[in-house]
Amino acid sequence: MSPRKSDSRARMVLGAAALLREYGASATSVDRVLAHSGAPRGSVYHHFPGGRAQLIDEAVALAGEFIAGLIDAAVRAGDPLAAIDAFFALWRHRLVDSGFRAGCPIVAVAVETNDEAPQLARSAAAVFARRREALAVLFVRHGLPEERGRLLAVFVIAAVEGAVIMCRADRSTAPLDAAAEIHDLLVHALRDRPDRGHAQRS
Amino acid sequence: MSPRKSDSRARMVLGAAALLREYGASATSVDRVLAHSGAPRGSVYHHFPGGRAQLIDEAVALAGEFIAGLIDAAVRAGDPLAAIDAFFALWRHRLVDSGFRAGCPIVAVAVETNDEAPQLARSAAAVFARRREALAVLFVRHGLPEERGRLLAVFVIAAVEGAVIMCRADRSTAPLDAAAEIHDLLVHALRDRPDRGHAQRS
DNA sequence: GTCTATACGAAGATAGAC
DNA sequence: GTCTATCTTCGTATAGAC
Numbered sequence: 001m002s003p004r005k006s007d008s009r010a011r012m013v014l015g016a017a018a019l020l021r022e023y024g025a026s027a028t029s030v031d032r033v034l035a036h037s038g039a040p041r042g043s044v045y046h047h048f049p050g051g052r053a054q055l056i057d058e059a060v061a062l063a064g065e066f067i068a069g070l071i072d073a074a075v076r077a078g079d080p081l082a083a084i085d086a087f088f089a090l091w092r093h094r095l096v097d098s099g100f101r102a103g104c105p106i107v108a109v110a111v112e113t114n115d116e117a118p119q120l121a122r123s124a125a126a127v128f129a130r131r132r133e134a135l136a137v138l139f140v141r142h143g144l145p146e147e148r149g150r151l152l153a154v155f156v157i158a159a160v161e162g163a164v165i166m167c168r169a170d171r172s173t174a175p176l177d178a179a180a181e182i183h184d185l186l187v188h189a190l191r192d193r194p195d196r197g198h199a200q201r202s
Numbered sequence: 203m204s205p206r207k208s209d210s211r212a213r214m215v216l217g218a219a220a221l222l223r224e225y226g227a228s229a230t231s232v233d234r235v236l237a238h239s240g241a242p243r244g245s246v247y248h249h250f251p252g253g254r255a256q257l258i259d260e261a262v263a264l265a266g267e268f269i270a271g272l273i274d275a276a277v278r279a280g281d282p283l284a285a286i287d288a289f290f291a292l293w294r295h296r297l298v299d300s301g302f303r304a305g306c307p308i309v310a311v312a313v314e315t316n317d318e319a320p321q322l323a324r325s326a327a328a329v330f331a332r333r334r335e336a337l338a339v340l341f342v343r344h345g346l347p348e349e350r351g352r353l354l355a356v357f358v359i360a361a362v363e364g365a366v367i368m369c370r371a372d373r374s375t376a377p378l379d380a381a382a383e384i385h386d387l388l389v390h391a392l393r394d395r396p397d398r399g400h401a402q403r404s
Numbered sequence: 405g406t407c408t409a410t411a412c413g414a415a416g417a418t419a420g421a422c
Numbered sequence: 423g424t425c426t427a428t429c430t431t432c433g434t435a436t437a438g439a440c
Contacts, residue, residue: 006405024314026228029433042406045435052434103313110371111305111313112226125371154380158364159357166360169312169327178356182392186384189391208423231415244424247417254416 008039009047015039016059020105022098025056025112025120056109057123063105064127071134080142081187084156087135088180091164092173100171107161131157143191152190156183210241211249217241218261222307224300227258227314227322258311259325265307266329273336282344283389286358289337290382293366294375302373309363333359345393354392358385 015037019028030052034041048054070090074083094102110124132153139149159179166175217239221230232254236243250256272292276285296304312326334355341351361381368377 008405023316024226024228026226026314027316030435031433040406042408046405101317107367108313110367111310112228113371114225114229115303121371121373125368125373128368128371151380151384154365154368154377155361155384158368158377158381159361160364161367162360162362162364163356165309165312165363166327166330166356169315169323169330171323171327175356175360178353179360182353182357182388185392186388190384190387210423232417233415242424244426248423 006047008037008043011037012039012044012047012055013058013062016055017063017105020056020059020063020108021094021102024108028056028059030055053117053119057120060106060109060120060123060127064123064130068127068130068134071131071138075134075137075141078141080138083138084183084187085180088160088176088183091160091167092176095164095167095173095176100168103164103168104161107165128157139187142187144187148190152186155186159183208249210239210245213239214241214246214249214257215260215264218257219265219307222258222261222265222310223296223304226310230258230261232257255319255321259322262308262311262322262325262329266325266332270329270332270336273333273340277336277339277343280343282340285340286385286389287382290362290378290385293362293369294378297366297369297375297378302370305366305370306363309367330359341389344389346389350392354388357388361385 012033015033016028019032019036023032030044033039033055034044044055045051048058050057067090071083071087074080074086077083091104106124106127109120110128113121113124132150135153135156136146136149139152140146144152160176163175163179167173214235217235218230221234221238225234232246235241235257236246246257247253250260252259269292273285273289276282276288279285293306308326308329311322312330315323315326334352337358338348338352338355341354342348346354361384362378365377365381369375
């Protein structure tokens with residue numbers, strides 16, 4: 001768009017993503033993004049005509065694509081179980097490295113979003129959907145039936161996101177470790193067991 | 203404490219919990235709680251000397267105990283699997299009834315909490331721990347070994363919380379439905395399969 | 405693209421009367 | 423227990439110069 005690449009614009013989006021992880025969506029104000037990224041105050045609405053909402057939205061898209069891209073790369077590399085392990089390990093390292101202050105920026109936006117900013121909810125939903133699909137491919141490649149792969153992808157994404165939240169609150173990686181351990185058992189069980197009919201729920 | 207029971211105080215705590223569910227922690231301002239609960243503005247700091255932080259804290263404790271109490275009641279009633287189904291159903295109904303606006307208030311606080319309000323993180327952690335223990339009892343009663351029951355409790359709580367977040371973003375109960383379906387398979391698998399040694403992760 | 409200055413609202417919290 | 427100011431800080435956003 002611009003005649004030359006803007007450095008401060010990219011730094012603002014990265015800074016916004018970092019603040020989303022550590023402080024949540026509401027606390028990610030324009031002022032704090034500027035302070036964190038060192039970008040100049042005067043050009044905020046030049047780079048982001050949509051104001052703060054646009055900035056957050058781009059940060060969500062960037063952070064979302066980063067994770068989904070990792071999963072895609074793992075699919076191409078061809079070792080599904082190692083890829084899932086890496087997925088758990090990524091969050092574990094982020095938690096520890098940040099002193100248990102960093103969580104998932106997508107979750108932060110999804111939880112704090114309300115009717116006044118519907119676009120942010122849609123962006124968060126798109127990131128979740130993208131991630132689910134990438135992970136489902138991984139499970140199917142690992143030998144699960146397609147339907148089970150999709151269901152399991154939802155379950156695993158949900159469990160990881162929930163575990164990260166609990167890890168932050170507990171200041172411990174124990175919830176994520178427990179989830180990883182159960183996950184191993186789960187994948188083996190779903191691959192080995194025949195698909196019996198299951199009870200219908202109300 | 204007071205010579206007679208205060209009505210507006212309880213209404214404020216309930217109102218705060220409702221706002222936490224629908225709008226998140228940062229959006230749960232004292233003003234909004236007052237407007238939502240119809241409580242008088244003048245007595246806020248009489249009832250809550252600790253200010254807004256104390257109000258949120260009590261709302262977290264109240265909402266947390268409500269869910270944990272449901273699980274406890276299910277344990278006493280003696281039908282573990284029905285109890286878990288009810289656990290999933292509770293969230294499903296809350297989502298649908300609120301037009302997919304309501305989430306988990308504990309998650310909201312946990313995600314938005316930062317270093318300036320460390321007590322809130324501790325309160326959220328306590329609620330999660332309480333819920334994990336109640337659910338672990340349920341699984342052990344269902345026939346799982348104690349260690350697996352504890353691990354599975356963490357996993358299921360995490361998956362439900364994560365699924366609720368995704369349901370809100372997607373405006374659909376599909377993630378929660380998928381989690382419930384996988385959960386059935388998981389419980390059966392972990393009860394039936396012998397406890398093999400599993401690979402150590404870094 | 406970047407600057408300073410400023411308008412405007414909402415938030416938490418306190419003071420002092422009743 | 424409840425009322426009505428009021429203080430201060432912080433947030434988004436805009437205006438207009440450079």
